[in-house]
Amino acid sequence: MLKEWTRSRRKSFDVTIFQTAEFKQKKGFKQVYRVIIEGHSREDCLNQVFKKFNVPDRIPNDYVGRFISTGDIVHIDQGREGQFYYQLRPEGWKRINRIHIR
Numbered sequence: 001m002l003k004e005w006t007r008s009r010r011k012s013f014d015v016t017i018f019q020t021a022e023f024k025q026k027k028g029f030k031q032v033y034r035v036i037i038e039g040h041s042r043e044d045c046l047n048q049v050f051k052k053f054n055v056p057d058r059i060p061n062d063y064v065g066r067f068i069s070t071g072d073i074v075h076i077d078q079g080r081e082g083q084f085y086y087q088l089r090p091e092g093w094k095r096i097n098r099i100h101i102r
Helices: 002-009 042-052
Strands: 011-019 031-037 073-077 083-089 091-096
Touching: 011 042, 031 042, 031 083, 042 073
Parallel strands: none
Antiparallel strands: 011 031, 011 073, 073 083, 083 091
């Protein structure tokens, strides 16, 4: 029973979205939005970010970026657990090093 309780527990993830000025650019990423997302894991968090920022009715009014698309970077800050960067690729989210953000 304890396993089920800990498995279903949701965490808060501090998420920052980085995009370039133009679609498909490889340099010049800038922060476009920061939000707290609830999820079970980083993968769940990434899926929720994709769902939230690709449906016009779900996008927050103060969001200034474009739809999440290939090449965009998401930074997940988990405090003491670490900071993680993911880039959306055609095959899905791929973990990258911070050096890709310029």
